[in-house]
Structure formats: C-alpha cells, structure tokens
Amino acid sequence: MRSIAPGEELIYEFRANFAGVWMYHCGTNPTLHHIANGMYGMIIVEPTEGLEPVDREYAFVQSEWYLGEQGQPASLTKAQASAPAPDLVMFNGVGSQYLDNPVPIDTGERVRLYVLNVGPSVDSSFHIVGTIFDRVIKEGVELAIGNPGNWGSQAVDLSPAQGAVVEFLTAEDGLYPFVTHAFNFVGRGAIGLFQSGDGDPTN
Amino acid sequence: MRSIAPGEELIYEFRANFAGVWMYHCGTNPTLHHIANGMYGMIIVEPTEGLEPVDREYAFVQSEWYLGEQGQPASLTKAQASAPAPDLVMFNGVGSQYLDNPVPIDTGERVRLYVLNVGPSVDSSFHIVGTIFDRVIKEGVELAIGNPGNWGSQAVDLSPAQGAVVEFLTAEDGLYPFVTHAFNFVGRGAIGLFQSGDGDPTN
Amino acid sequence: MRSIAPGEELIYEFRANFAGVWMYHCGTNPTLHHIANGMYGMIIVEPTEGLEPVDREYAFVQSEWYLGEQGQPASLTKAQASAPAPDLVMFNGVGSQYLDNPVPIDTGERVRLYVLNVGPSVDSSFHIVGTIFDRVIKEGVELAIGNPGNWGSQAVDLSPAQGAVVEFLTAEDGLYPFVTHAFNFVGRGAIGLFQSGDGDPTN
Numbered sequence: 001m002r003s004i005a006p007g008e009e010l011i012y013e014f015r016a017n018f019a020g021v022w023m024y025h026c027g028t029n030p031t032l033h034h035i036a037n038g039m040y041g042m043i044i045v046e047p048t049e050g051l052e053p054v055d056r057e058y059a060f061v062q063s064e065w066y067l068g069e070q071g072q073p074a075s076l077t078k079a080q081a082s083a084p085a086p087d088l089v090m091f092n093g094v095g096s097q098y099l100d101n102p103v104p105i106d107t108g109e110r111v112r113l114y115v116l117n118v119g120p121s122v123d124s125s126f127h128i129v130g131t132i133f134d135r136v137i138k139e140g141v142e143l144a145i146g147n148p149g150n151w152g153s154q155a156v157d158l159s160p161a162q163g164a165v166v167e168f169l170t171a172e173d174g175l176y177p178f179v180t181h182a183f184n185f186v187g188r189g190a191i192g193l194f195q196s197g198d199g200d201p202t203n
Numbered sequence: 204m205r206s207i208a209p210g211e212e213l214i215y216e217f218r219a220n221f222a223g224v225w226m227y228h229c230g231t232n233p234t235l236h237h238i239a240n241g242m243y244g245m246i247i248v249e250p251t252e253g254l255e256p257v258d259r260e261y262a263f264v265q266s267e268w269y270l271g272e273q274g275q276p277a278s279l280t281k282a283q284a285s286a287p288a289p290d291l292v293m294f295n296g297v298g299s300q301y302l303d304n305p306v307p308i309d310t311g312e313r314v315r316l317y318v319l320n321v322g323p324s325v326d327s328s329f330h331i332v333g334t335i336f337d338r339v340i341k342e343g344v345e346l347a348i349g350n351p352g353n354w355g356s357q358a359v360d361l362s363p364a365q366g367a368v369v370e371f372l373t374a375e376d377g378l379y380p381f382v383t384h385a386f387n388f389v390g391r392g393a394i395g396l397f398q399s400g401d402g403d404p405t406n
Numbered sequence: 407m408r409s410i411a412p413g414e415e416l417i418y419e420f421r422a423n424f425a426g427v428w429m430y431h432c433g434t435n436p437t438l439h440h441i442a443n444g445m446y447g448m449i450i451v452e453p454t455e456g457l458e459p460v461d462r463e464y465a466f467v468q469s470e471w472y473l474g475e476q477g478q479p480a481s482l483t484k485a486q487a488s489a490p491a492p493d494l495v496m497f498n499g500v501g502s503q504y505l506d507n508p509v510p511i512d513t514g515e516r517v518r519l520y521v522l523n524v525g526p527s528v529d530s531s532f533h534i535v536g537t538i539f540d541r542v543i544k545e546g547v548e549l550a551i552g553n554p555g556n557w558g559s560q561a562v563d564l565s566p567a568q569g570a571v572v573e574f575l576t577a578e579d580g581l582y583p584f585v586t587h588a589f590n591f592v593g594r595g596a597i598g599l600f601q602s603g604d605g606d607p608t609n
Contacts (some may be wrong), residue, residue, distance in 0.1 A: 280408025
C-alpha cells in the first residue's frame with residue numbers, strides 16, 4: 001500500500017480467495033479520519049459455486065458521522081474520542097434516507113442483504129422489525145435455513161469491519177423498519193424502512 | 204402495529220415459526236423511551252421437538268436504567284446520549300437484586316439459562332464466575348455439548364436485542380457470581396449470585 | 407476463592423475440562439480496579455488430541471489502561487465510568503509496542519494466534535491488515551479451514567472475557583498491521599505490526 005496525490009490513480013489487482021462481505025478503506029494517515037470521511041466501501045465475494053438465487057438483494061453499509069465545521073470534513077477530534085459519540089449513524093451514507101424513500105421488496109419473496117459495519121468505532125446490532133432472519137452468515141459462520149430446531153435470528157452483532165449475509169421473507173404487505181438495535185442511535189439516523197408490496201397490511 | 208391509549212388492550216396472535224430467545228417491546232414513539240422505561244419482555248420459543256430436559260431453568264433479561272427525576276420516568280435525554288452511559292445495568296429489572304437473594308441451584312445438576320439483552324443501547328458479555336458454559340445457542344448458532352475438541356465458552360456477547368440459551372453445571376457447593384463482564388457495569392448493578400447447594404464449599 | 411496479603415501465595419489446582427482461550431483474574435474487591443491494574447492472564451487449553459501443528463504461534467491480550475496520577479495505580483474512578491473511555495488500549499500490556507518491535511513471521515507459513523480481550527470494559531474487533539483469517543475458533547464456535555463456500559473472516563469480535571484462536575498466512579513479505587478495528591482506539595495504542603520475511607514487498 002502507498003499514498004497517492006489527488007488526481008492520481010492506483011490499481012490494485014488481487015485474487016479473491018475467500019468468500020465474505022468485506023470492508024476496504026483508505027490506509028493513508030490518519031486512517032481514522034479517512035474512514036470517518038467516507039473513504040470506505042464493500043466488496044462482496046460469493047462462494048465459487050455462487051450463492052443460491054434469491055428474489056432480491058440489497059447492500060447496506062452502516063457508518064458513523066462525526067460532524068466537523070459546516071462545509072468542512074468530519075471532525076478528527078470527535079472521531080478520536082475514547083468513548084465514541086457519533087453525531088449520526090447511517091445506512092449507505094445518509095441518515096434516515098430510507099424513511100423518506102422506503103426500500104421496495106415484495107411480500108413472500110426471499111430477500112438477501114449484504115450488511116457491513118464500517119464503523120469506524122461503534123458496533124452494530126442489525127435488526128428488522130416484524131420479521132426474523134432464517135439465514136445468517138456472519139464472518140463465515142452460518143445459521144442455515146432449515147437448521148435442526150429451526151432456530152432463527154433477530155439481530156446480527158457486527159463490530160467495526162465485520163460483515164454478514166442475512167436472508168428473510170415478509171409474511172404480509174407493510175412497512176418494516178430496519179435499525180441497529182443499539183437504540184440510542186435510531187434517533188441519530190440509524191433507521192430505514194422496507195416497503196413490502198404496497199406497504200399497507202390492511203388491503 | 205398501532206398505538207393504544209392507557210387502559211386499552213390489543214391482542215396479537217402469531218405463529219411462532221422460529222426457535223429463539225426473543226425480545227418484544229413497545230413500538231410507540233419514542234420507542235427508545237418506552238424500552239428505557241421497561242416496556243419489554245422475553246419470549247422463549249423452543250424447537251418443535253422441545254429442548255432436552257434439564258434439572259433447572261431460569262430466565263435473565265439484562266437492561267439499562269437512565270435515571271430521571273425522582274418519581275419520574277427514565278430520562279429520555281440520558282438514553283439518547285450518543286455514548287450511552289446508563290446509571291444502572293440490571294438483571295430482571297432491579298440492580299444487584301440477586302446479591303441479596305441468590306438464585307438457588309444444586310451442585311452437579313444441569314442448569315439452563317435463557318439470557319436476553321434488551322439494552323436499549325449497551326452490549327452484554329454474560330459470564331458466570333467459577334464455571335464454564337458447555338452449551339451455548341446464540342441467535343441460533345450452537346456450541347454443542349460434546350463438540351469435537353470439547354470446547355467450552357466463558358462469556359456470551361449479546362448486542363441489544365440478542366438472546367441466547369446457555370447451559371452449565373457447578374462442581375461443588377458455593378456462591379457463583381454472574382455478571383456482564385463489561386466490568387464497569389458490575390458496580391452499577393450488573394451482578395448476581397447463584398447459590399449452589401448450601402453455598403459453602405468447605406462442607 | 408479468597409484474598410491473600412502481599413507476599414503470601416495461594417495455589418489453585420484444577421482440571422481443565424474444556425478447551426478454550428481463557429481469562430483468569432484476581433477477584434479481590436474491587437475486582438474492576440485489580441483487572442484495570444493488570445491483574446489478569448490468559449490460559450490456553452487445547453483439545454485433548456491437541457491442535458494441528460502450525461509454523462508459529464503467538465498470544466495477544468487486549469486490555470485498557472485508565473491512567474491514574476503519575477506513579478500511582480490505574481484510576482478506579484475512570485475505570486468506573488459508565489461510558490468507558492480508556493486512555494490506552496494495548497496488546498500485551500504496552501501501547502504500540504509492536505510498532506517499534508514488529509512481530510516476526512515468515513511468508514507462506516501458517517500462523518496461529520491466541521487472542522483474548524480482558525477489557526475490563528471495551529469490546530475488541532481484532533483484525534490484521536492485508537490478510538484474512540481462514541480459521542477462527544471464537545468461544546468454541548469454529549470457522550473451519552476449507553469450509554463449504556470457503557468463507558473467511560476479516561475481524562473477530564470479542565467482548566470482555568472472550569477469547570479466540572485465529573489462523574492466517576501472508577502471501578508476500580511485508581509489514582502487516584494488527585489492530586482492534588474499533589478505530590478510535592488505534593491511535594491510543596491498539597496497533598502493532600507483523601513483519602513477514604524481511605518486511606519488504608518489493609524484493
């Protein structure tokens with residue numbers, strides 16, 4: 001790895017040896033400041049034979065925002081706090097964006113999410129209100145569909161730089177909030193909605 | 204889901220499709236305030252064929268308390284802090300209650316606990332001093348009794364809204380503290396005692 | 407358990423019934439203060455038949471330091487904070503020590519780490535920059551080498567008092583940082599380096 005100047009480009013070529021939901025990020029000093037300013041992304045590597053087809057897939061990246069001065073980058077000072085206190089916790093870079101624009105799914109279809117917590121510093125407890133994950137692959141460890149006992153999962157704990165695949169179905173039309181269930185962050189942007197069908201359970 | 208006025212009732216009927224140790228809670232706005240005031244509970248759903256019989260079972264719900272004014276509800280302002288700082292962390296709603304009234308178990312018997320972290324915002328690291336879990340089912344993923352290698356578990360990490368089944372035995376009479384091993388909270392109520400047999404290892 | 411005076415000794419004899427990466431610590435009151443002052447250690451118990459031979463093994467204990475007055479023990483007051491804010495987060499007791507003295511490994515050899523988070527209060531997200539864990543045994547639950555799908559792991563979440571075995575290989579000579587990916591702590595000592603081969607990828 002090496003740093004490059006603005007306007008330069010650097011091409012990485014690599015062989016993806018392991019399946020997973022991976023975080024990549026800038027490593028230029030101070031890395032914390034770069035991550036806190038959004039210099040990160042998700043790489044999805046499927047198993048060689050691929051994951052089973054599903055009806056719909058989405059990707060969600062949970063991140064924190066430590067507000068700097070208006071018009072300025074994120075505050076490195078705030079991000080360095082030993083007890084992290086982000087101003088916002090977000091999915092895909094904008095707080096609460098999926099409240100105004102719910103994410104469409106259809107009732108009864110199998111939905112797969114790729115979920116990554118890029119932090120930089122706070123854990124996630126990813127949860128969807130109103131349904132249960134029947135499949136979770138967290139950092140390679142799987143709760144499989146049709147497992148003995150038919151156990152399900154209500155929340156997936158992801159520390160910074162952990163990723164997971166989760167799958168679920170909705171039983172009826174409606175609006176299904178998704179959050180990190182670290183509930184102090186829900187009012188700070190860490191909430192969105194899935195709209196299943198027409199979003200109205202009374203039809 | 205819909206809100207109801209004090210004194211009204213609302214009956215939910217649902218089919219429990221997945222085994223687990225589930226959290227339920229009020230979804231009325233602001234949900235954080237309701238959870239922080241104790242509007243939550245645990246639902247245990249066993250596999251269809253049931254869990255294996257054990258000698259004794261208990262249920263523990265870990266929660267936080269953000270003290271409001273004397274005689275008033277929990278403080279929403281405190282609960283909303285981005286760096287959560289609960290005044291108390293408790294098992295089953297009262298800080299340190301099982302120090303004064305230890306939870307009885309018998310030496311050599313198999314004990315099963317259903318453990319749920321309702322938060323609202325802080326992780327748990329559930330641990331019993333003096334013994335080891337030989338079975339853990341966390342959000343459906345199992346460390347089985349008699350697993351290859353005979354691995355055991357000393358602590359179960361539960362983010363808010365995660366639950367687990369844990370099993371253990373005690374080898375001799377005595378007092379066995381249980382805590383969240385996030386040790387800053389132990390002095391804030393997150394500790395109790397199991398009394399195995401007569402509680403005296405010298406007999 | 408009982409307390410002893412300085413200079414006294416107390417011998418524990420016990421049978422190690424379960425494999426794991428275990429934390430032991432002083433239980434004298436206030437336990438939090440004792441842990442925060444370094445009164446802890448790691449016990450590695452291998453399965454009866456042993457773990458498979460590897461080329462190299464290291465042990466890392468992540469801990470927090472709450473600075474007291476100069477020349478005095480760690481600050482109990484700071485350690486008791488409900489929102490834990492350690493001054494330092496360290497591997498093996500000294501912040502950033504493996505930046506100055508990288509940990510030697512060889513390119514292409516299988517390396518096994520025993521990783522324990524002793525806290526007392528903060529979670530770890532153990533990660534190595536530039537490689538992927540192909541084996542993780544966290545609190546007994548295993549992501550096995552050659553698992554179906556060939557899933558790997560980028561970070562291991564360890565709450566206080568949790569331990570794990572992780573294995574990896576490096577593909578080329580170089581310096582590979584290891585951190586807790588709770589990145590606010592990286593600038594507070596929670597970083598070290600592996601030097602693979604001569605540490606220079608351009609040779």
